[in-house]
Amino acid sequence: MKWSARTLFQGQEFWFQDDGAQCHRSKPVTKFVRDQGRKTLDWPPQSPDLNPIENLWSVLKRKGWTQHSASVSAMKAKIISIWHHNIEHELLEKLALSMTDRLKAVIKARGGPTKY
Numbered sequence: 001m002k003w004s005a006r007t008l009f010q011g012q013e014f015w016f017q018d019d020g021a022q023c024h025r026s027k028p029v030t031k032f033v034r035d036q037g038r039k040t041l042d043w044p045p046q047s048p049d050l051n052p053i054e055n056l057w058s059v060l061k062r063k064g065w066t067q068h069s070a071s072v073s074a075m076k077a078k079i080i081s082i083w084h085h086n087i088e089h090e091l092l093e094k095l096a097l098s099m100t101d102r103l104k105a106v107i108k109a110r111g112g113p114t115k116y
Contacts, residue, residue: 016040050102050116052095059087
């Protein structure tokens with residue numbers, strides 16, 4: 001997260017987002033995130049509808065997991081290569097900018113399912 005934050009936000013303020021899973025909300029993880037000085041979004045439990053990373057996982061699967069990798073390290077290398085060479089900046093920007101609409105939709109649905 002630190003490398004991505006430095007690269008993407010270049011010192012600007014940002015909010016950390018996770019999916020509200022129990023492992024992300026455990027006391028040690030919560031303390032670590034707080035100790036790092038990170039702000040987190042309040043997140044409805046079991047609401048992956050909001051998270052644009054789900055869209056990216058889908059893209060990665062379509063572009064890279066069509067062929068079986070010989071090893072875990074080969075799979076990691078393939079994912080990193082796809083991320084750096086086959087994920088369009090415009091897609092990342094579109095997904096990031098969709099957060100306002102995603103949040104409004106889940107509020108309107110009172111935490112229920114949305115089109116996202």
